[in-house]
Amino acid sequence: MSYLHAPRLIFTGDFLSDVSTVNNDTAHYNNATFKPNFQAPGKGATNGWWNPEGGAVFDFQNCSVRQIFLPDGSTHSNPAFDPILGLAVCGAEGRPTGKMVDLDPDAQMVSALWCVQLRICDANGNLLLKGDIATTCFRDIQFRQLDGGKSNGQPLGATWTSVMTNVVWGDLAGQSNFLQVLRTTTRQNMLSVNLNPFGYYYAHNDGRFSLGRIIGSIGPYFEGEPTTFAAGRRLYGISYTPSIQSTYFNISNFLVETDAKRVSVDFGASFPVTNSMGTINLNQPLRLAVSKIPQTGVAGPATPTTYIAPGDFIDIGELPYQSGPDWLNQTGGIVSFDQLPDNTLNTLLDHQLILITPSAGKPGQYAIIARESIDGLFVRADNFVQRLDYGQVAEIDFYAFQWGKPLQNRPISITLDQPTPDTPLGPPPNGNPISEVYGNNYPSEGLTFQSTIVTDSRGRARMQLTGNAIHSPRVYIDGQIYSLTYQLNAVDGAFGAENLQVHLRDYFEEIKHPAWGDIADIMIQYSNLYPIMSKYVVNLADPADLIRKKNILIFAFSQDIQNTMHMPVTRDLSETKRRTILNWLNDPRIAGKTALQLKAKHARAVNPVASDAALSEKQIKYRQAVKAKNGSFQGFPGTDNLFENL
Template identity: 55%
Template sequence: MSYLNVPRLTFSGDFISDVSTVNNDPQHYNNNTFKKSFQEFGTGSNNGWWNPEGGATFGFQDCHVKQITDEEGNTSSDPLLDGIIGQIVCGAEGRNSGKMVDLDPQQQMVSQLWGVTFRILTATNELLLEGKIEPTGFRDLQMRQQTGARVNGQPLGGTWTSVLEDVVWGDLAYQSLFLMSLKSKTQENRLSINLNGFGYYYAHATDGRFSLGRILGSLGPWFSGEPKLFPPARRLYGIVSNNNNVFFAASNFILDKENARLSIDFGSSFPVSDSIGTIALNTELFLAVSKTAIGPPPGATPYMVSPDGVLFVGKLEYQNGTGWLNSTSGIVDFNNLSHEVLSALKDNQLLLLGASSKADQFVVIAREAVDGIVLRADEFVQRLDTNQTNEISFYASQYGLPLPNHAIYITLEPPTPMTPKLQNTPPICDVPGNNYPADGLTFDAVITTDVNGVGVLKLTGNSIDSPRGYLDGQIYTLDYDLAGVNTDPASGSVMPQNFIAIHLRDYFEIPETPVWADIQPTMVQFANLYPIMSKFFIDFSDPNALIAKKELLIFAFDRDIKDPIYMPVTRDLSETKRLTILKWLRNPIIEGEAIVVTQQKAKGEINLIQEDTVTETVPLTNNQLRLRDAVRAKNGADFNIPEITNLFEF
């Protein structure tokens, strides 16, 4: 089961993401070259980018339940039929909001939600449902917005999929037939939740939406043994490329054979004409099953099929304007499928077709992968300390069925080159590369799926000693593929799909009696990267200021990593460094001369790394190039955006 299954609830509204942007630039992490101007608003590495005083907060604003779908597939948006419709979706009450943070300044493409509470309340603040969203990073970054993106700044959208843990059902929940149906069907007191975010404002426009974005959400049952951070679904990939922009790039769908129902999610991929989900597309869209395998990659030349070459599932009855997408979250159910369609979908590709100027031809806008293969990793974002071993579950399927006894190849991306100081504009300091030393990670190069199509990788972090100098630890990227199956060229139009992002923290030994010099580099870095703290709460670079508020800091540094109060907000601190800070706070000792020695030692290590670790001649892989370009896109590259009404006219 997943958020696509029934009973299902959809909601929409805004999200706020008051991210800090000083920490978007790796050069700002170098304490030796940091300047106060890096904390000021503006563009480029001479300042703190577009939101230097952000607090990394994430929350829901003006969100409401829009629609429910019962177990028979009946859809309703009438609050008289069930009291859950129209109710308020919000975050925690009386506690810190959740956080949205990057894994690292050199890995910004898996931004994660941490400590986010999800609640549904009545207008009189009575609880209906509450749960904690398991930390999850966004995936399926793709082009969404056709026009107006230069106003708000960000035409891309991304998807967070997760589970609600420790679900609490309020007293009034028992008056909702829908909620009771959902409660009876889901397992382990978890629910599947999906959040599609787009239209994010990082431009300081005059309409008051700065740091806001649009969010389309859905909630459904979750079953034991399923992945937590993506739906166990089949996938459509976009193949129409217009000015190098691919729309309908990735869409999840499931086939419920028992109830003859196909449910597909266009909420993460349907092109919109502004930042609040207005649809201006005029093309007629259809779902169909291909009678023969087709595998063209994305391209500007349309791939056409004739009606004789497909079996039609149905017409996509979307509506122009803001109502349809914001009410349905882009999820469409095709009920009462014929036996012929059900049979064809067992081992043939699903297609999204658009009408063309030729009466006997349809444009293939999106298609399922060749042979219906899907391979995805569940825990695809990893934070590792020395000698820590984590498990990553991989799920392999073919046309929605588990793919047992198949080998999965795991490979470490080659090292990326150091970016020398003279090549930066403006030149501040050298920027280190990634994926070295290779022996920082231990893992099996081949794992095999079990009878359920699940393979488990054990990933161990080994001791590394500041390979990036002023940046703690190292960023590693693992790629994975099924043996004998080439990665579909249509998957991942903006960023690669099959990768694991890892932050391995530096080895650090907890001192017997920590002194200020032991934690000073970390605390100064906090003060540099999060000016909102030093301006409005405490100057982390001043040991006396820390001592004055040590009880509060002990409380914050002693939280669970999933707690929104947890320090640091970026979650990039190793456990041993965190414990060292706590140890110092409980017995603060200041030794001034040791600070100078530590700084000089760190500077020497950086120079050594620059000379000996990597060279400029290391070529970037296709995945590395796509990740680099995705970072540029996320942070405001100038897009050439076509007009939406002409997007699929051929």
């Protein structure tokens, strides 16, 4: 994608992610079995995990511009060359910070940034550049820390790729030649941005709790490109490391520019680091090369190392990394080789790029650490995470490439993953479980989509994904999580398959004049899952407190989902549930029959034998548990068309 193009800017520093962890545990969603200690900090499922009072805040901290790369291939890091070097990179001013929110407790590996703003300012706070980062979810999660995350608790890293919209060029932008070149190069007054977070601290030590390291790259945006991933080519790690039971250099984007005779590879998300701060202790030579012969090696504990002889590759050059944290922080891990010889460039246009190192066990041979896919094939969905209501249709764009060029008239197959099983939790072997964790990917009729789509002349294919009516398949968690696998036909089997993640919300009819019982289960659940709200802002489980503070809640619930003032947790809600809560806040009624009870009464007048037979066995058990705990059942979100015994 264009963040690898020139001109590009590298910044590094820390990020703050004050995520809430009570809502990470699926069993905590069960109102019938929720316990007060589930909101207490600590380790394990008997409490709220490591940050129960998190507020979902995301922000940049201690970040600065470290390097710029210009179209002529020159790299600069001295502020004397351009005043943007060394300046602060920070978040929004005068409004709440951005948010980091999971899709669902059953889909925590596609965490999204919402409403994040990025600014570059001088020491006095004067603006050079700012823009809003379009909502994006991270992907390409891979092992980073060779110490296994012992100091901080999280050894993995990931990548957010997006575009910056509403770009503002500050009064001081004219003083930076780099920004002037960037402004004339980019299109539609947008910029591309890539963020690689790693080294995140779960551990409550070293003064870095809820902080991590972040590497950022900003470059021009070009019309027609995807916005959530790098269009082009990729290296895949095939060197398995037994000590970490994984590969390193697992996924690296790269770009080949024929006019500049340049190849640029982004190791910022894949270079193995010793610790949470990005220290590199490798001391082996690493080289980029073009393989003359097809490479098919894969990673795995039982897979032998793949070797290549010097006569079977064309050398490009050695990676100029160094031990310590400076290289990664200074360069963002992006390596560019300019003015490639014609033979090297021409071979690279339709042969695999490889990352190699001299073999200690086989003199004269090189071990292949990472390779491009067979035939240079690559397919990826752009807007790959979806939140859907009943009847809502999402259009998802897929892009297919071969050797970095659009791949035309190629079918892409899409399949729904198999259902996952329900899992009881609690004291074995008998007795009532604490809860039951319900599986995903069912009912299959929840989604409608094409099983095959075909790319057009630009290598793009569009799929329509429709959400159908489902009725609480996970009983106490709204909606269902679906995972869809897609791949090019006949693509490299080792690296070809990717996934879409969908949260389909329960069918729910808006209630125009709700009683408290119509929304009680929703609000009690949010009070359980987000203690920071109920402890410090408003008790979401107390209708009297909601009435006292209803104006601020009406404001928060009324904001657009892309607005930073939007109540973050309500991104879990269908539009009809959100409107029902707003209807109650605008006309709060504590007493009175619920809409569900009124429907049931009407149904029994028509059919006296109507009963709970319309409910699933899972839902009946849940209702019985809620009644046993609370003495009554107030309402059951998502099943308003089912009958309730009166």
